Amino acid sequence: MRQKYVIAGSGATGGSIGAFLAQAGQDVTFLARGAQLAAFREKGITMKGTAKGDFRVFPIKAMTMEEYMETPDVIFVCVKDYSLEDAIALADRVGDKGTVVIPILNIYGTGERMQRALPRMTVTDGCIYVAATASAPGELTHGGDIFRVVYGLRPGQTAGEATLEKLAQTKADLDGAGIDGAYTDEVKRDTFQKFMYTSPMAAAGEYFHAQAGVFQQQGEPRETFIAMDRELEKLGLAMGLKFQEDVVKRNLQILDDLSPEAGTSMQRDIAKGHASEIRGLVYAVEDMAAEYHVDMPMYHKIIEELKKRGL
Numbered sequence: 373m374r375q376k377y378v379i380a381g382s383g384a385t386g387g388s389i390g391a392f393l394a395q396a397g398q399d400v401t402f403l404a405r406g407a408q409l410a411a412f413r414e415k416g417i418t419m420k421g422t423a424k425g426d427f428r429v430f431p432i433k434a435m436t437m438e439e440y441m442e443t444p445d446v447i448f449v450c451v452k453d454y455s456l457e458d459a460i461a462l463a464d465r466v467g468d469k470g471t472v473v474i475p476i477l478n479i480y481g482t483g484e485r486m487q488r489a490l491p492r493m494t495v496t497d498g499c500i501y502v503a504a505t506a507s508a509p510g511e512l513t514h515g516g517d518i519f520r521v522v523y524g525l526r527p528g529q530t531a532g533e534a535t536l537e538k539l540a541q542t543k544a545d546l547d548g549a550g551i552d553g554a555y556t557d558e559v560k561r562d563t564f565q566k567f568m569y570t571s572p573m574a575a576a577g578e579y580f581h582a583q584a585g586v587f588q589q590q591g592e593p594r595e596t597f598i599a600m601d602r603e604l605e606k607l608g609l610a611m612g613l614k615f616q617e618d619v620v621k622r623n624l625q626i627l628d629d630l631s632p633e634a635g636t637s638m639q640r641d642i643a644k645g646h647a648s649e650i651r652g653l654v655y656a657v658e659d660m661a662a663e664y665h666v667d668m669p670m671y672h673k674i675i676e677e678l679k680k681r682g683l
Contacts, residue, residue, distance in 0.1 A: 373541055375445040378466075379403060380437065380459045382412070384504035384637070385476060386450025387512050389521065389551065391417045394429045396549035401442070402434040403462070409434055411510025418510060423517040424550050437462045446542055449475040449486070450500075452637070453649045456482070460489045467493045472538050474523045476500040478574075478637075479652035480567040483559075484526060494535050497559045498523035499566035501626070503634045515584075515631035520552040522566065524559035561613045568608070569623040572600035574638040575654045575674050578683070585632025596670065598624070603668040604657070610664040642683060650683055 375398070379390040382402040394400040394417070402412055416430025437458060443466055449459045456477070463473050463486075473495040475482045483497030499522050503515035523542075525531060531539070539555060546553030556562050573587070580586060580593045587594050601620040608615065641648040658675055661668045 373537070374399060375538065375541055375545065376442065377401070377446050377448065377545075378440065378442070378444040380447055380449045380462055381451035381455065382408065382417075382434070383450065384506050384512055385500050385502060386448060387417060387506070388419070388422075388502055388504045388514070388519070389448055389450070389476075389500075389546075390432075391419050391427075391429055391512065392422075392424075392519070392549040392551050393545060394432055395424075395427060396545070398545055398549065400433065401440060401444070402432055403437050403440055404434060405436055407509040408506070409436065411508075415510055417512070420507065420511065420513040422514045423519060440466060442466065443468055444471060445538055447471060447473045449473060449477065449482075451477070452641075452647070453477055453479045453482070453652045454647045456486070460486060463490055463493065469493060470534060470538075472496065472535060472542070474498045474521075474542070476521060476523075478567070478570045478649055479656070480564060487529075494525075494529075494531050496523045496539070497526055497563050499563045501566065503630050505640075515634040516629055518626065518629065519550070520554055521546055522554040522556060522559070522562050524556040524562070526559060561608075561615065564604075564608050564611070564613055565615070565619050565622075568601055568604045568619050569626060570636070571604065571653050571657060572597050573627070574636040574650075575671070575678070576600060577636050577639050578642060578650075579674050579677060583632065584627060584630040584634040588628050588630075588632060596674070597627070599670040600674065603661075603666070603671055607657070607660060607664060607666045607668065610666050611660075648683070650678065654678065 378401045379386040382404040390400045412434035418428045471493045476498045487495040501520040507513040543553035543555040
């Protein structure tokens, strides 16, 4: 079954998913705006430094959210948290009961939040592992070979046979495009494991004004990352999550495999003076710690300093 995919937010992560799927011959529509959309229309999408090498896909279907009028099988929601309401409005307008929504935001629990706003369709939870940046309008550059999309239904969430077939087909399409499609039945655990990488990397990266290379060396930044990750591990256990591996060790391996120049999107947004995801990605950890009565002194120290900076 050939599915109709739409990428809501065709920046570094969404654009990467769309480019790999489109190159593999899938039906993909890229939703974008501004210079990115203009470049997509003029010259398609160019990928550099990927595990598949450099490639370009042209022509591609690209338009604004407002211009999109089809009914998709799958919507990948790849916007930043502060633009989530736009993606919810899009899904509500174009989706039907057979549409599957897969959010891959950095913020833990996004799928459950979206599901409450979109009761007639299936919204999974999900996340993504990829080191990607928008190096120019219409051009994305990868800083490592890892490219994995994790998604699945939450505990107690039900879906009909047609929806389950779409979820399985999505994995097949991702795998066929060169993306590791991780369709999981432990999505709360698996997305929290990603949060265990993204949150301390963004927080400590901004605290030290440092990129991956600094954290790849022994010293205070790396030890801070490890301490924050261990605190999140304690939080996850308090939440009832059952980890099957040493997640901190795994996250250090992911970190060490990155290009030394790799940073986080939160750091880039703050550096440009743009809105950032710091509230949901970093500060929300204190709320979760209070809810589950977990002491997180390193997180508290970092959060207090970032707030003092006015972030």
